[in-house]
Amino acid sequence: MPSSPLKIALIGAGPAALTLASILHHHNIPFSIYESSPSPRNQGGTLDLHPSGGQLALRAAGLWEEFTKLSRPESDVMKVVRRDGVVLWDGNGADAREVGEEEKFNGRPEIDRAVLMEMLLGAVPAELIHWGKKLAEVVPGVGETYDLHFADSSTERGFDLVVGADGAWSKVRTLLTPTQPHYSGISLIELSALDVAATNPWLVQYVGRGSCFSFGEGRTIQAQRIGDGSVRTYACLRVPESFIHDCGIDWSKPDSARQEYVERYFGDCGDDLKRLVLESRDQLIPRALYQLPVGFCWDSRPGVTLIGDAAHLMTPFAGVGVNAAMVDAMELGEGIAGFVEGGLEREGKSLATVIKDYETELFPRGGKFAQKTMVNMNKHFSATGSEDLVKRLRAAYGN
Ligand SMILES: Cc1cc2nc3c(=O)[nH]c(=O)nc-3n(C[C@H](O)[C@H](O)[C@H](O)COP(=O)(O)OP(=O)(O)OC[C@H]3O[C@@H](n4cnc5c(N)ncnc54)[C@H](O)[C@@H]3O)c2cc1C
Known part of the structure; x- marks a missing residue:
């Protein structure tokens, strides 16, 4: 176990940071969250959480039972309409499938973004979240630590680990790479x-x-x-x-x-x-x-890393952004827990190795999600986008 507790900052309070926070809290690991919004934002659409994505992360955070009560597996249904208005597929009617009780979470159950955020916020002690703190810059501090400078001119010093979960226009990312998102x-x-x-x-x-x-x-x-x-x-x-x-x-x-x-x-x-x-x-x-470019990555830097959109911003056309973000949070959270609880240190691993190992898995995983998103986007915006989706549905469901 490290000789003194790690000082950890999570920048942002979106789904990525809050999933990581709930996993760290589940392991009794302290941290501070700094979020630019003055208060929680209860807006947004609905998100489908996949068994090997968001669902897995919620299990790691001890939130699975709560998720099963708050999610809507019955909304895992599609209707596909051709541009001229002809309905090609209707999962509510002609193409409906029977889904047994035991398999209802095997697909992509939906949860409102606002409900997911409320559930995650409920799992994190309120005093650990600092609202209205917009990060302006992360700079190297004393020794191997980092200092956070905020837009309100305040500073927080001496963090062993800064996790950028600050979305598309991440300020933390600028410490790792000059690459910025493109249209x-x-x-x-x-x-x-x-x-x-x-x-x-x-x-x-x-x-x-x-x-x-x-x-x-x-x-x-x-x-x-x-x-x-x-x-x-x-x-x-x-x-x-x-x-x-x-x-x-x-x-x-x-x-x-x-x-x-x-x-x-x-x-x-x-x-x-x-x-x-x-x-x-x-x-x-x-x-x-x-x-961000497909295959986006950076050279690992001890004490700083990224999760979620900050690490692999993509368009929503494969519906995987939040799942990717939550898997990042789970992988990093479990790595930090392993280090803090002593298991990894016994294997001679430092915090820097934990971060490097996390990134070694992150880059191909993020690349795969980004590639899938790009392929889906090109299919959706093609002349036969609706027809092609229905062909894939018929092949998958055998009708
Ligand atoms: C229109 C649209 C529809 C989408 N639909 C889906 C979908 O159906 N399924 C899906 O999986 N994904 C979807 N996504 C993507 C999904 O919303 C994101 O992948 C997900 O929100 C990423 O979570 P995050 O926590 O990494 O980033 P964010 O949700 O962007 O959270 C980042 C947080 O950081 C804060 N922040 C930013 N800058 C700073 C700063 N300087 N200092 C402090 N705090 C800061 C922000 O206020 C925010 O709270 C959609 C996205 C869009 C735009």
Whole structure:
């Protein structure tokens, strides 16, 4: 066991950091989290946690039982619609499958991002999370430690380990590499319709219990039922990086912006698909999607590492980002626990070796997820995107 407790900083309080925090806390290992938001953000869509991804990490954090109560395996259902509106696959109806009680977590049970975050926050002592602390820079400190400089001009000194879980535009990453994310070629509008059961029964019936997809050349529409009773819809385009700023749509007027976006870019789609976008009226956020290069890596540096999007930012088109983030957290957390609890030190391993070993596994794993995401993105945005997905579903389910 190290002679004095390690001083560990986690930067960010997203799913990656909170999973790591809950695993460290499960092993009684102290740490501090610094998060730029002033308070927890209870927003976001729904995330599917895979048996060998997020589910495994939650088991390691001792949160499996809670997950089984809060997740929605019944939402692991897809509907696929061709651009002209023809439904090619409907897992809610014609293509529904019987899923036995014992296999309901074998697929991809959904959990609202807000519910996952609340569960993880509940597993971490509140006093270990410092809200409203935006990291400006990490700099080498005394000996082999690091100091954290924050945007509010405060400093925290003397960390043996700084874990960058600060997402796409990680400040910790700049200590390891000059590489920055690049534009993926895809921009989208993210839309919400709240309380749909009461306000829009058609939308409930059309989207179904899970996800509804329509893929095609240069454009996709994706909608999800969220456990809080809302529907979240993404209408995505393959466009240049400057699109959101120079397409001429006034995003400050959501009603006319939505109408114009649909008329201009989805005008030839089936009426139901257009209605899905037009009737998601409660929120509109335009976003450009960025990614790190496939195969992104860095030279290991003792005392600093990255997990989650900071380590392998990718687009959401394979739905693996959060699973990858949680596996990182599990692998690093178990490595740190092994070191702190003494087992690894007996094998002559230092904290620097623990980090290097973690990164040696991380780089190919992150690369695999990033590659899968890139392949999926190209398939989704191809002329036969919907048809190809249905072929894969029929091959997988044998119908
Ligand atoms: C539109 C969209 C849909 C998605 N859908 C899915 C999906 O269906 N399935 C899936 O698996 N993944 C999905 N993802 C990806 C998923 O959201 C991410 O992979 C996941 O959130 C990564 O978690 P993280 O903790 O690494 O990063 P984040 O969730 O980005 O958290 C980083 C945290 O760090 C904080 N932070 C940032 N900078 C600083 C700083 N300087 N100082 C202190 N704190 C800082 C941020 O405020 C944030 O709380 C989607 C992403 C997008 C954009």
